[in-house]
Amino acid sequence: ELKVEQNPLFLSMQEGKNYTIYCNYSTTSDRLYWYRQDPGKSLESLFVLLSNGAVKQEGRLMASLDTKARLSTLHITAAVHDLSATYFCAVGGSYNTDKLIFGTGTRLQVFP
Amino acid sequence: EAGVAQSPRYKIIEKRQSVAFWCNPISGHATLYWYQQILGQGPKLLIQFQNNGVVDDSQLPKDRFSAERLKGVDSTLKIQPAKLEDSAVYLCASSLGRYQPQHFGDGTRLSIL
Numbered sequence: 001e002l003k004v005e006q007n008p009l010f011l012s013m014q015e016g017k018n019y020t021i022y023c024n025y026s027t028t029s030d031r032l033y034w035y036r037q038d039p040g041k042s043l044e045s046l047f048v049l050l051s052n053g054a055v056k057q058e059g060r061l062m063a064s065l066d067t068k069a070r071l072s073t074l075h076i077t078a079a080v081h082d083l084s085a086t087y088f089c090a091v092g093g094s095y096n097t098d099k100l101i102f103g104t105g106t107r108l109q110v111f112p
Numbered sequence: 113e114a115g116v117a118q119s120p121r122y123k124i125i126e127k128r129q130s131v132a133f134w135c136n137p138i139s140g141h142a143t144l145y146w147y148q149q150i151l152g153q154g155p156k157l158l159i160q161f162q163n164n165g166v167v168d169d170s171q172l173p174k175d176r177f178s179a180e181r182l183k184g185v186d187s188t189l190k191i192q193p194a195k196l197e198d199s200a201v202y203l204c205a206s207s208l209g210r211y212q213p214q215h216f217g218d219g220t221r222l223s224i225l
Contacts (some may be wrong), residue, residue: 004154004205031210032213033213033214035216041218041220042203042216042217042218043155043203043205043216044215044216045214045215046170048211048212048213050211088154088155089155093211097160097162097167097168098143098145098167098168098207098210099157099160099168100157100159100214102154102156104152104153105152105153105154107151
């Protein structure tokens with residue numbers, strides 16, 4: 001059974017600092033997604049990663065995928081307050097289903 | 113393009129009552145998903161439709177939950193009877209295909225008293 005773990009669960013960081021969120025998963029998968037969720041809001045798609053070594057960047061966020069290590073990272077560069085949200089990774093299930101298994105989320109708080 | 117539409121946004125009912133949620137996916141999206149998100153957790157898939165057929169309902173509590181997708185477009189999710197543990201946000205999502213992102217609606221926040 002596919003399990004997805006994120007760490008840290010909570011991250012409080014100062015504006016201007018860099019940090020990385022980690023997403024580990026337990027079985028082989030062919031796709032991984034990163035989502036952002038603001039309090040009381042729905043999930044917004046950030047990145048889709050489909051192959052080993054894939055790297056995607058948007059603004060201050062960069063996501064990468066290592067399928068051999070079953071690890072994805074979401075790197076935050078020079079954090080700003082607007083990045084405060086909960087970030088989820090979601091990993092595709094077995095090849096006969098489109099099911100996504102979500103991690104528990106990382107709640108990011110950026111302070112001045 | 114218009115996003116995934118859900119209604120109602122909020123619902124408060126007493127345990128053992130029934131409730132229904134409605135979802136209209138993004139036009140052209142053949143795949144529709146219903147997720148349950150309990151406070152402090154990631155969403156958990158309840159059921160997936162491909163057009164109007166069920167692809168995966170392995171985590172749907174079928175003794176109390178039911179879902180249908182009429183004519184391969186709109187979908188409804190029903191709970192009858194509701195239990196306290198069903199308090200959660202119910203999210204609908206749709207996608208163009210397996211390797212495309214799932215687009216989520218705003219969800220229905222259900223509170224069971």
